Amino acid sequence: MNKPTVESVVALALNEDIGTGDVSASLLKDEKVAAQIIVRESAIICGIEYAQNAFLSLDKNIQIEWQLNDGDRMDKNQILCMISGTSRAIISAERVALNFLQTLSAVATKTRYLVDKIAHTNAQLLDTRKTIPGLRLAQKYAVKCGGGVNHRMGLYDAVMLKENHIIAAGSIGCAIKSAMQKYPNLPLIVEVENLTQLQQVLPLDGVERVLCDNFSIVDLAQAVRLSNGKLPLEASGNIDENTILAVAKTGVDYISTGSITKNIQAIDLSLRFN
Template sequence: MDKELKKIVELALSEDIGSGDLSSSLLDDVIINAEIICRDRAIICGTEYFDLCFLSLDKDIQIKWKLKDGDEVQPGEIICNIKGRSRSIITAERTALNFLQILSGTSTKTNYLVNLIGKTKAQLLDTRKTIPGLRKAQKYAVKCGGGVNHRMGLYDCIMLKENHILSIGSLDKSIKKALKKYPEKPIVVEVETMEQFRSVLSIKGITRVLCDNFSPIDLKEAVKIAQGVYPIEASGGVNETNIVSYAETGVDYISIGSVTKDIAAVDLSLRFS
């Protein structure tokens, strides 16, 4: 079991339970059966977090899933059965559902956008705009939904943006410094104008060019100019109403923060059977 996962679940349970669950203490602690019902069309994600919420309180609770992370479900489907002592099940219920609803919401929205651009070559990337403490979980949910992970954090990829370049002195100097200090790390350079884009193409050693807030017209021109020199990523101002037009420009990637930031929790409920 991942230590970080356990730490996150322990923290989530602690903030909910505190000194003790007053309501469940009123119950006779008997063995019960329960089921989780999905009320939405969804791509389910977060089963490991869900399980750990219950098993952290009672290792004897039995959870039987009818699916795995990444599977699609329809409204009204029972997705798992639970058997165990009533107090532990009721105490862990809300925290377990929170994880499952949020992560399933992430994978479901990702899957929706991936399907929208499915006839193009563009791949959907996530960003660092994640719920604090759930970075790895949401990144995993994006993959379950068919998306692709961008950098995990500030430590595994160099992204040179306007302020970095201004502070260092120039784009060329910034890239040379990055290559010298971190030769094994990928380097993504963000550009905001066609002029900047053209200048980047003449510099060797970078991994990808991120075109920030380019219009679809400008992106199409950028793809034509690049002719495969570097992969091109589009970002900024992209949403579900215009993502197809961005994808049809021929870009390789589209990054969009809403898949992890602006999500609707999937409607799930626990019901005693």
Template sequence: MTISDLQVQTDVRRALEEDVGAGDLTAALIPAQQTARAIVICRESAIICGQAWVMEVLRQVAPSARAVWNVSDGQRCEPNQPIVEIYAGARELLTAERTCLNFLQTLSAVATKTAKFVNAVAGTRVAILDTRKTIPGLRMAEKYAVRCGGGKNHRMGLFDAMLIKENHLAAAGSLTAAYQAALRLKNTAKFIQVEVETLEQLNEALRAGVSMVLLDNMSLDQIRQAVKIADGRCSLEVSGGVTFETIKELAETGVDRISIGGLVKDVQAVDFSMRFSKPSHESEGPVSMPPFAK
């Protein structure tokens, strides 16, 4: 589970520009030389995600800070468990606080929800995938969070794979015509997938030699029939209207993948808080920050 330094730096720079702008007016009330100790606490059981972003916020706002993590990305914490302890200048910590927590609460929410779905299909062959239904500007971060929760990434965007959907089929004239055009234009696409809405379309896809089929908004009975029809000749993915209540039955049909837009777009932020206290010993003041682990 990795994310590039440049991507994290870009995410954080944009977030700080949005929040801090020309400067933190309220933090200026605190003496410049005052140091502080802060503990970030997670108020609920969750899969933690966002360490790299927190560390980058500190690097950009409080470069002399030191942070000690008790829980790493991808690990579960218990309610009221301390996640990270930070020593830095009080002003800088106050400025960094909300941006740090914003990344933690959002990315941990995605990782936690993903883990819930992954655990629900344990023992089946199914992989849980995300979609392109992400917050603009945070796609790479959110897809990283899906991986922290045990899920897998579908395509990163329109640039790395081809998914032929209903409107593509309508514009091309037929499923077969669209797929043949895709084969001619494949170039660097890591895969070509065709979305079907009926069993008749599935049969056409199989005749055309499609190796990856997306079953869109089919009923449970239709999905079971699709698995029998395909008989291992292509990989089958289910998408559309997937809920936690239906995920187990869907996984047991024998499909290979289930993609869920709600892993990202329908999450509730995890509850984190940061609590400050002045260091009791001078040695607890700011020291050089170690490089963060990814």
């Protein structure tokens, strides 16, 4: 993880929550206490560094004993960590710490669930840019903890030619030529919407991967036959837990879905004083 990024994201979250001061925590005697974070449902844990930073930002002397690492599975009612420190700091950091753990563990858990579904195929699961604003790096880290693979991080580290880029350029060929001339050292991914467009891309040089958007299972299988290994194929568009295995069985190399970062349900965790 990029430590300054973790610290800045946590600082923003703490400032958002505490503002001018935690008035409820101020009612407590600021004495040393012991606490635990308990996992209330089976999950792949992620977000430990974010949670730890939340507590230590308010009291650098807080001691936290984590029982596992990011990417490990925990069962229902297991203790995730034991905490000792001043009561006010622990209470004030609690919600921010749990928010990170619950959200990132949700991403990792859903990712692992889908990865396991296609584990016996050759397809790899990719994330997308459909992330919570401000948590792009955190969520993509969680995807990796769940066994998935990161797609491009943003609009700056790969050229991805989609429908509107191609329309604006005039044709697939013109769009690819322009991309190769201006950004010869960046990966080039081309999105196609049908088999005809795929056939236009396959003979062209410089393309790293073709994204088959909203293809039917039949068309995906045909796309794999047409490509015949010339270019890696990525399937995308309305893919969920009910369809992902059928998509993987067509022989595509990658499957990308925004559901692992945006259609998530927070993992149930709780912090309790001993």
